[in-house]
Amino acid sequence: MSDRKTLQIKQISGHSGAAPGFDVQRDYEVCKLVDTTTCIGCKACEVACVEWNDMPFSATTFDNTYQTMPETRWNFWNLIKFNEHQKEDGTIQWLMRKDQCMHCADPGCLRACPADGAIVQYANGIVDFQQENCIGCEFCVSGCPYNIPKFNPATKKVYKCTLCSDRVGQGLEPACIKACPTGCLKFGSKDDMKFIAEERSKQLRENFGFEKAGVYDPQSIGGTHVIYVLHDATDPERYGGLPKNPVIPWSYTVWKWLFKPVLGTFALFGLLGVCLHYVTVGPRRPQPESAKKEGANGNRS
Amino acid sequence: MATAVERFDEKARRAFEHLGRTEIYVGELMRHPVYTRFLHWMVALFFFLALFSGFGIYLPWLFRWFTPIFGGGPLARAMHPWFGLFFVFFFGLQTLNWIGPMAWTKADTNWMRNIKEVVSGEAKLEPPDTGFFNGGQKLQFWEIVVGCVVYLITGIILWAGARTFGRWPVAISYVLHDISALIMLGGIFIHIYLSTIGEPGTFQAMTRGSVSEAWAWTFHPAWYKEATGRDPQKAYEQALRERKD
Numbered sequence: 220m221s222d223r224k225t226l227q228i229k230q231i232s233g234h235s236g237a238a239p240g241f242d243v244q245r246d247y248e249v250c251k252l253v254d255t256t257t258c259i260g261c262k263a264c265e266v267a268c269v270e271w272n273d274m275p276f277s278a279t280t281f282d283n284t285y286q287t288m289p290e291t292r293w294n295f296w297n298l299i300k301f302n303e304h305q306k307e308d309g310t311i312q313w314l315m316r317k318d319q320c321m322h323c324a325d326p327g328c329l330r331a332c333p334a335d336g337a338i339v340q341y342a343n344g345i346v347d348f349q350q351e352n353c354i355g356c357e358f359c360v361s362g363c364p365y366n367i368p369k370f371n372p373a374t375k376k377v378y379k380c381t382l383c384s385d386r387v388g389q390g391l392e393p394a395c396i397k398a399c400p401t402g403c404l405k406f407g408s409k410d411d412m413k414f415i416a417e418e419r420s421k422q423l424r425e426n427f428g429f430e431k432a433g434v435y436d437p438q439s440i441g442g443t444h445v446i447y448v449l450h451d452a453t454d455p456e457r458y459g460g461l462p463k464n465p466v467i468p469w470s471y472t473v474w475k476w477l478f479k480p481v482l483g484t485f486a487l488f489g490l491l492g493v494c495l496h497y498v499t500v501g502p503r504r505p506q507p508e509s510a511k512k513e514g515a516n517g518n519r520s
Numbered sequence: 521m522a523t524a525v526e527r528f529d530e531k532a533r534r535a536f537e538h539l540g541r542t543e544i545y546v547g548e549l550m551r552h553p554v555y556t557r558f559l560h561w562m563v564a565l566f567f568f569l570a571l572f573s574g575f576g577i578y579l580p581w582l583f584r585w586f587t588p589i590f591g592g593g594p595l596a597r598a599m600h601p602w603f604g605l606f607f608v609f610f611f612g613l614q615t616l617n618w619i620g621p622m623a624w625t626k627a628d629t630n631w632m633r634n635i636k637e638v639v640s641g642e643a644k645l646e647p648p649d650t651g652f653f654n655g656g657q658k659l660q661f662w663e664i665v666v667g668c669v670v671y672l673i674t675g676i677i678l679w680a681g682a683r684t685f686g687r688w689p690v691a692i693s694y695v696l697h698d699i700s701a702l703i704m705l706g707g708i709f710i711h712i713y714l715s716t717i718g719e720p721g722t723f724q725a726m727t728r729g730s731v732s733e734a735w736a737w738t739f740h741p742a743w744y745k746e747a748t749g750r751d752p753q754k755a756y757e758q759a760l761r762e763r764k765d
Contacts, residue, residue, distance in 0.1 A: 334593060335580040354593035356577060361682035361690035375594045468691030474698070482702050483579055489706035493713035500641040505721050505734040507760045
């Protein structure tokens with residue numbers, strides 16, 4: 220993408236008007252659209268994720284639901300969450316939501332991370348962990364509103380969904396998208412996905428009786444690069460703990476970007492202070508001082 | 521309670537007298553027994569290990585050159601809590617050891633009021649009521665006691681992480697842990713300066729365990745009086761006359 224852009228002709232000598240093709244190419248922010256209303260819970264995306272990312276076998280946990288395990292793991296990044304929601308009329312609504320990294324526009328993990336270069340955000344919106352720089356402090360876990368980063372005790376590193384940045388970089392869609400049989404998973408530019416999601420929500424509201432249907436793209440963290448179409452966008456919590464207004468702890472913003480460097484510098488001023496004290500005021504010696512200095516100082520005390 | 525602590529301290533001090541010696545030469549006074557010195561250097565060792573391993577976690581873009589000492593970032597991160605635990609453990613013993621002489625008195629309040637003259641170097645001699653520890657030393661001691669409690673509570677929360685304690689406790693602990701470290705970092709510069717080049721003759725108190733009498737009547741006159749039974753002012757004036765003769 221970046222190559223195409225840098226080699227795009229901007230001006231042409233002796234040519235009137237704009238260069239042909241300039242400014243017609245869009246700058247993509249990628250997005251994954253998950254339509255929970257058409258998900259059938261087949262878990263093909265779970266398998267595709269494990270396959271493509273070549274992850275070791277992860278034992279499943281049976282908890283009387285169809286869910287593979289209670290939450291994602293360091294080697295299991297894509298999990299369909301099954302939830303039974305009792306509606307007001309007493310009937311049950313069976314909700315399935317594909318849980319994975321949301322690739323927030325303002326990533327809490329990245330804010331919380333103290334390690335240089337351990338978490339990056341690409342221009343296309345993908346948030347990626349660089350395990351070679353990770354120090355395994357797990358601060359990212361506290362920064363994430365979705366409980367996504369998972370620690371591997373064996374390697375002492377944290378892992379999560381990459382949105383298949385390796386595939387996307389080669390112009391392919393993520394593995395989960397490729398595997399989805401119902402078309403409930405879509406991948407494209409953020410604008411396109413947002414448009415499709417809004418259209419689908421409108422359809423749900425007008426034709427299917429889901430009056431509260433809407434798109435989940437929380438603006439409290441600047442939007443996400445994984446968006447959902449929900450039957451009831453007013454209560455995302457029922458889809459297995461999807462926060463309505465996800466937040467990043469303020470301490471990471473205020474402390475890390477402002478006070479940390481500033482106060483750290485102040486502490487180093489302490490070192491400067493004692494050095495200056497030594498060269499200006501000088502040391503205090505046991506009294507009376509040695510004979511040589513006595514004459515000079517006069518021992519007024 | 522207090523007596524149990526005293527009994528423990530006495531026992532520890534006696535045990536350590538068998539492990540090491542404190543030579544007191546003529547014109548010197550006993551300052552710190554072997555047990556105190558052992559604890560001090562254990563505290564110092566683990567303080568700096570925790571500090572340097574913590575630097576790389578605190579501001580890697582500035583301090584990442586510290587982490588190779590510990591075998592890289594992940595290993596520094598893995599060892600930092602253990603260094604911290606040992607630091608808190610040894611300082612806890614030191615707290616028990618010093619809880620008596622570190623009690624805050626009126627003399628310390630007066631000392632803090634006079635701090636300007638101490639810093640400016642105008643007061644050559646400490647106020648006559650300055651005991652075994654002065655107000656500044658006590659302030660730093662109690663700061664470290666409070667700091668250790670903060671380190672321990674926030675450190676355990678950070679160690680176990682958000683998966684055990686939740687997101688917000690970690691986010692808050694992170695700030696408190698850093699503030700505590702910054703205060704101690706500022707304090708350690710003053711501590712090292714005053715114990716070495718800032719007040720010459722002090723360092724041997726923590727190595728050989730003894731100090732010169734002149735050092736004692738200059739910096740801790742009330743303690744000098746207690747230890748020798750002589751008046752510090754008179755001892756100083758006599759030394760001054762002898763020097764001049």
